[in-house]
Amino acid sequence: MDSLHIFAPATVANVAAGFDILGFALNAPGDEITIRKTDTPGITIHNKTEFASMPLAPEKNTAGVALQAYLQHLGSEHGFEITFLKKIKPGSGIGSSAASSAAAVFGANELLGRPLERKDLVQFAMQGEKLASGSAHADNVAPALMGGFVLVRSYNPLDLVTIPVPENLYASVIHPQIELKTEDSRRVLRKQILLKDAVVQWGNTAGLIAGLFKGDYELIGRSLQDVIIEPIRSLLIPGFESIKTAALQAGALGCSISGSGPSIFTLSTSEATAQTVAKAMQQMCSQQGIESEIHVSPINTQGPRIVQ
Amino acid sequence: MDSLHIFAPATVANVAAGFDILGFALNAPGDEITIRKTDTPGITIHNKTEFASMPLAPEKNTAGVALQAYLQHLGSEHGFEITFLKKIKPGSGIGSSAASSAAAVFGANELLGRPLERKDLVQFAMQGEKLASGSAHADNVAPALMGGFVLVRSYNPLDLVTIPVPENLYASVIHPQIELKTEDSRRVLRKQILLKDAVVQWGNTAGLIAGLFKGDYELIGRSLQDVIIEPIRSLLIPGFESIKTAALQAGALGCSISGSGPSIFTLSTSEATAQTVAKAMQQMCSQQGIESEIHVSPINTQGPRIVQ
Structure with a gap:
């Protein structure tokens, strides 16, 4: 399979007393993309969402930066084409950039036969956060990639801890x-x-x-x-x-x-x-x-x- | 039964990252007292430990203050006679005053037919802490009375949360x-x-x-x-x-x-x-x-x- 349609969830970071260290994921809203593996290197980004302001140059796009970091880590020669279909409204505070980064690295990892575990994708999605907000926070991208509540116990080294989700929450x-x-x-x-x-x-x-x-x-x-x-x-x-x-x-x-x-x-x-x-x-x-x-x-x- | 021999444990407060909010109890060392219920009001304290410096006036003794607060709450007319047999070395940082307060209120509560639950005794033992250190901390007295790891989620109102103890710790x-x-x-x-x-x-x-x-x-x-x-x-x-x-x-x-x-x-x-x-x-x-x-x-x- 060379192409996938991916959903990645919005996320709530901080969760009151957990500033910079805790977040959880929502079933909706979220980002939706299609991602296609190509034989020639390079990342191409298209925007079919209602938000016209998205930068399409990969080095200026959160998903592009995250995907680039992931591919560099693997030493992959593949290229990818990403088309944004739906986007969480930017600047909302529910992890719009995190969802884009998560969708891109998750999708690429699936298309490449899942060489890395989800937890290990977080470090690359964090690079998208760095572009978006100036600092490589994980409290949105970790739950966006892993689901549920995720504790970022430490940033240096990165230490992610899954926290159980009670029923009916x-x-x-x-x-x-x-x-x-x-x-x-x-x-x-x-x-x-x-x-x-x-x-x-x-x-x-x-x-x-x-x-x-x-x-x-x-x-x-x-x-x-x-x-x-x-x-x-x-x-x-x-x-x-x-x-x-x-x-x-x-x-x-x-x-x-x-x-x-x-x-x-x-x-x-x-x-x-x-x-x-x-x-x-x-x-x-x-x-x-x-x-x-x-x-x-x-x-x-x-x-x-x-x-x- | 009018008299009991009580052991109350030493405790470790703070537990690294839990300053003022977390503590746990040890099997040893601890305080040992005998406590006797008397028909006439008033608290009498005797010292049979190796530490001669313990104040015997109830209003200057951590256990005396804690017990007094407990009896006032109940409106009890009983008096109590406490004899310290063994004492954690004062000033050690493992809850010496907390163990004394815990032993006294726990013992009195048993002799009075257990009118209050252990958790509800903490507020009185905290009065002993106030005498000992100037502030009514609970991170020693709560585990001294409840055992295990106890989280003091909040002081105002007092909110105590038991945390499970892993095996072999x-x-x-x-x-x-x-x-x-x-x-x-x-x-x-x-x-x-x-x-x-x-x-x-x-x-x-x-x-x-x-x-x-x-x-x-x-x-x-x-x-x-x-x-x-x-x-x-x-x-x-x-x-x-x-x-x-x-x-x-x-x-x-x-x-x-x-x-x-x-x-x-x-x-x-x-x-x-x-x-x-x-x-x-x-x-x-x-x-x-x-x-x-x-x-x-x-x-x-x-x-x-x-x-x-």
């Missing part, structure tokens, strides 16, 4: 239609934090991991707190506090910023609650005069997949 | 015979830390919790790193780096300061390795011209117990 994500650049979201953060806040934070990080292992929804909810990043970044998202309050009142276990925003995520224990939560958030966002998109999804445990 | 503890006051160990810490260090720390906190749930000894070992507290506090412990290196070379999974020191703990996957590690640490300590005591123990999963 649903995410609701709202994407307020405002522009928020990842570099601005990073720039507002303070370089120094209070030790006493850090203690609260790693208590919640540990609580969230324990809650996921135990399948203890109440513990997950109590641990979905971020006392370090959210208080600063939320200032860049108009109406954040009222949207969060609406989500919690509608039954969400917890609520925080997805990645560097502006999307906001929640977790709930049923699809019905997750739908109610999404609508409550959208209504509150609308009251601020801001249009939004909502997504409701179980946690994706599969990562990228071949679309038949 | 052994602790080695070395207590260099130097004086190090808890308040000094607290005072040297910086109030502000770098966000990038905090990210490394909560990656390791999360990794340690995941490793304990998975029973993944290698992950536990990789996660036993403290980039915030240990680099500062270790300066107060002569030869710390060489003792740690000796422990790791002897096969320990990881090594860090126990509580606020000066004791140093390690974890190993067999009793034989834990013994070898303890001896290697003691030899290195001796090379610095410092006497030491060593303890090797499985993780205590029971908490306090009645000695028959």
Whole structure:
């Protein structure tokens, strides 16, 4: 087989108390590409999505950079042609660039007979993140490639740990239609934090991991707190506090910023609650005069997949 | 029954990346007391240990303060007579005051027909910690009362989470015979830390919790790193780096300061390795011209117990 149609999932990074070290994947939305193996070297990229702004030069395209890093590692002589069919809206904060990189390296790895395991693809997809945001983060690309919740225990060396996904855990994500650049979201953060806040934070990080292992929804909810990043970044998202309050009142276990925003995520224990939560958030966002998109999804445990 | 003989375990707090939020209990050493219920109110304390310095006035004794808080909560009219038989060496950094408080409230709770669960006794034992160190920490008293590894997810409200103990996990503890006051160990810490260090720390906190749930000894070992507290506090412990290196070379999974020191703990996957590690640490300590005591123990999963 020389050509595949690939889906790669959107992802929620940080997950409240897990800044830069934790993320999970969604069943929807996601990126869809076709990827074709060619006999002549070189990467060609086509764009059939609604987003015209995508750079097509491989060295300026996240998927192109990720795929190039992968091929260099293997010493492969093959070329690839990628056609983007569907794209997560760029700048949403739910891993748009990560999904593209994941789709490309996953697809190429399948077409080459799976020389590497999924976990080992993460390092190449991280190169796409470096292009997109200036730093090679793994908290979106790791769950985009591996599915479920993934802990990035360490970056140097890269140490990825899969965390179990409790049954009946649903995410609701709202994407307020405002522009928020990842570099601005990073720039507002303070370089120094209070030790006493850090203690609260790693208590919640540990609580969230324990809650996921135990399948203890109440513990997950109590641990979905971020006392370090959210208080600063939320200032860049108009109406954040009222949207969060609406989500919690509608039954969400917890609520925080997805990645560097502006999307906001929640977790709930049923699809019905997750739908109610999404609508409550959208209504509150609308009251601020801001249009939004909502997504409701179980946690994706599969990562990228071949679309038949 | 009006009188009981109680053992309460020593504990290791912080556990590298879990500063102020994580601790575990040891089978040995520990405190031993007899506790007798009397019909007239008031707490009387006797000292039959080798440590003459223990204050006997209940309001100045950690166990007395903890027991008083417990009795006030219940509105009990009973009095209690406590006799300390064995005591963990004070100032060792393995929860000497916590063991005393735990033994007292556990014993009284048994003699009163167990009106409260163990978890609910922690808040009273914390009052003993407040007397001992100036702040009501739970990372020693919680495992001293509940056994195993206990996560203090939050202090306000108090939220305690039991973490599973993998089989065949052994602790080695070395207590260099130097004086190090808890308040000094607290005072040297910086109030502000770098966000990038905090990210490394909560990656390791999360990794340690995941490793304990998975029973993944290698992950536990990789996660036993403290980039915030240990680099500062270790300066107060002569030869710390060489003792740690000796422990790791002897096969320990990881090594860090126990509580606020000066004791140093390690974890190993067999009793034989834990013994070898303890001896290697003691030899290195001796090379610095410092006497030491060593303890090797499985993780205590029971908490306090009645000695028959």
